[in-house]
Amino acid sequence: MPSKFIGPGLFLCGLAVTLSCDALHLINPYIAQILMYIGINVIMTSSLNLVNGYLGEFSVGHAAFMAVGAYAAAFFSLSIFPHCGPLLFPLSLLAGGFASGIIGFLVAIPAFKARDDYLAIITLALIMITKSMFENLPWFGGPQGYSGIPKYTNLSWVFAAAVMTVVVVRNVVRSGFGRGIIAVRDDEVAATLVSVDTRQVKIIAFVIAAFFAGVGGGLFAHLIQFINPRTFSILKSTDFLLMLYLGGSATIGGPILGAAIWTILLEVLRFLGVWRFVVAPVALIVLMVYRPQGIMGWNRKKRENLKV
Amino acid sequence: MTNTPQKNPLFEITGLTHAFGGLTAVSDFNLSLGAGRIMGLIGPNGAGKTTVFNLITGVYKPDGGTVTLKGKNLTALPSHTIVAEGVSRTFQNIRLFKSMSVLDNCLTAAYYRLGYRLPEALLGAAGFRRRESSIRASALDVLETLGLANRAGSLAVSLPYGMQRKVELARALMSKPAVLLLDEPGAGMNPAELGDLVTMIAGVRDAFGVAIMLIEHRMKLVMDLCERVTVLNFGTTIFEGLAADLSKSAAVVQAYFGEDHDATVG
Numbered sequence: 001m002p003s004k005f006i007g008p009g010l011f012l013c014g015l016a017v018t019l020s021c022d023a024l025h026l027i028n029p030y031i032a033q034i035l036m037y038i039g040i041n042v043i044m045t046s047s048l049n050l051v052n053g054y055l056g057e058f059s060v061g062h063a064a065f066m067a068v069g070a071y072a073a074a075f076f077s078l079s080i081f082p083h084c085g086p087l088l089f090p091l092s093l094l095a096g097g098f099a100s101g102i103i104g105f106l107v108a109i110p111a112f113k114a115r116d117d118y119l120a121i122i123t124l125a126l127i128m129i130t131k132s133m134f135e136n137l138p139w140f141g142g143p144q145g146y147s148g149i150p151k152y153t154n155l156s157w158v159f160a161a162a163v164m165t166v167v168v169v170r171n172v173v174r175s176g177f178g179r180g181i182i183a184v185r186d187d188e189v190a191a192t193l194v195s196v197d198t199r200q201v202k203i204i205a206f207v208i209a210a211f212f213a214g215v216g217g218g219l220f221a222h223l224i225q226f227i228n229p230r231t232f233s234i235l236k237s238t239d240f241l242l243m244l245y246l247g248g249s250a251t252i253g254g255p256i257l258g259a260a261i262w263t264i265l266l267e268v269l270r271f272l273g274v275w276r277f278v279v280a281p282v283a284l285i286v287l288m289v290y291r292p293q294g295i296m297g298w299n300r301k302k303r304e305n306l307k308v
Numbered sequence: 309m310t311n312t313p314q315k316n317p318l319f320e321i322t323g324l325t326h327a328f329g330g331l332t333a334v335s336d337f338n339l340s341l342g343a344g345r346i347m348g349l350i351g352p353n354g355a356g357k358t359t360v361f362n363l364i365t366g367v368y369k370p371d372g373g374t375v376t377l378k379g380k381n382l383t384a385l386p387s388h389t390i391v392a393e394g395v396s397r398t399f400q401n402i403r404l405f406k407s408m409s410v411l412d413n414c415l416t417a418a419y420y421r422l423g424y425r426l427p428e429a430l431l432g433a434a435g436f437r438r439r440e441s442s443i444r445a446s447a448l449d450v451l452e453t454l455g456l457a458n459r460a461g462s463l464a465v466s467l468p469y470g471m472q473r474k475v476e477l478a479r480a481l482m483s484k485p486a487v488l489l490l491d492e493p494g495a496g497m498n499p500a501e502l503g504d505l506v507t508m509i510a511g512v513r514d515a516f517g518v519a520i521m522l523i524e525h526r527m528k529l530v531m532d533l534c535e536r537v538t539v540l541n542f543g544t545t546i547f548e549g550l551a552a553d554l555s556k557s558a559a560v561v562q563a564y565f566g567e568d569h570d571a572t573v574g
Contacts (some may be wrong), residue, residue, distance in 0.1 A: 175429035
């Protein structure tokens with residue numbers, strides 16, 4: 001079998017498995033729920049990786065993009081096509097993605113000038129703005145939250161969206177645009193002086209990251225069926241940052257691994273009660289001390305020869 | 309002072325001026341460079357040589373003056389557009405992309421001529437893959453010419469210093485320049501390496517047909533390569549002419565050695 005069919009083949013196999021799980025209820029609902037959380041976290045972390053890993057910015061606003069996607073997708077399902085059932089669910093997800101992508105574009109503009117701490121503050125402001133926006137807009141239930149969202153999210157949708165996110169991020173990174181993104185991280189001035197349009201690559205990174213965060217938000221909203229503005233606080237962003245740096249930023253596998261490990265770890269440690277929020281972060285601190293580049297991150301000094 | 313501008317020069321600068329606050333870093337800088345020519349820009353530390361490069365490449369916006377390449381005005385264009393138009397440079401302090409291989413460093417400089425759009429890249433379309441392999445082939449060609457082909461996969465910043473300078477040169481050539489600006493290519497090199505560098509720069513000029521403007525403190529390199537030389541001191545041009553006439557200029561001798569010295573440059 002030619003190697004170019006292996007990826008799509010695996011994807012179709014995975015899709016067949018998840019479809020049959022959904023249709024025949026093969027998996028215990030609790031496990032299915034966790035798997036869907038993992039998938040959504042993979043989407044969130046992989047997309048965040050584009051900005052925080054490859055572009056080298058420090059955005060803490062990923063929960064805001066997720067919120068915009070969640071609200072927009074829920075709004076589409078409830079108000080634009082309320083009686084269509086799950087058939088038009090992908091359109092709701094796309095709507096969430098596009099709404100969030102627009103916000104991503106708006107955030108890219110201050111990122112033309114601001115870097116590092118300053119951009120972190122700007123994205124922090126974004127979180128506060130979206131939170132108070134959704135608390136005060138009349139259509140979305142205000143601070144009480146947006147309820148009655150149909151449960152359209154299932155394993156198949158999550159699987160398909162997660163694979164698509166990872167593939168798109170990988171394709172961007174391996175293209176000339178991705179080299180531009182990484183060049184900006186390594187040396188922005190040198191990047192412009194070898195013809196990289198730094199504004200363009202920042203827009204690309206932010207918009208794609210925000211788009212998939214929006215899709216992830218849409219899946220999340222249609223999974224837990226009830227969202228409120230407090231769901232998408234800075235703590236939510238912190239979760240994704242944590243998964244990213246745990247797995248290893250600026251790698252394709254890192255965010256997947258980080259999302260899976262962290263989600264499972266919090267579930268496995270559930271017997272500790274509230275203490276799991278002590279034990280898990282301590283484990284993270286230990287990891288960061290001994291392996292600061294993350295689990296999948298490679299050590300530059302040890303890697304003399306890169307792949308040509 | 310001899311000043312014989314060529315007819316229809318490839319690259320021309322007139323009246324380039326820039327001040328940092330009250331300090332005039334470059335004032336009324338003029339230049340005319342023909343295709344395939346090599347000229348030297350020299351002068352004591354702080355004379356404004358690198359500032360001239362920064363003005364040409366759009367790192368700073370000039371207060372006055374124009375830069376034209378093939379009749380096209382490049383002044384006040386954004387840096388990445390200036391590179392795309394055909395002016396590329398290397399840096400005094402090497403600025404390679406530290407997470408990239410030698411090959412990827414070079415590939416990055418093809419950004420303006422990727423030849424595919426973002427959606428094609430996202431989907432991994434056939435057109436995207438075809439263009440990527442042709443860009444990769446051209447980068448390997450450049451590396452081959454500079455004798456770096458066997459290091460294409462190495463992390464660029466892990467190479468020895470002299471080789472890193474070559475990688476910067478390869479990266480600058482990847483954007484297919486008509487004019488190449490080299491900022492102290494010989495810095496930190498020993499006399500033997502310097503000899504190789506002279507051969508290499510002349511070779512690059514012949515192989516790629518570029519005009520070269522180089523900033524250099526090592527006079528051997530300047531005298532071996534440059535037909536014409538411009539000397540800057542405190543931002544003003546104190547000499548413009550044939551390299552051979554350099555030591556005859558009283559102003560140059562004074563700038564380098566101070567007054568009341570019977571000395572020559574060289």
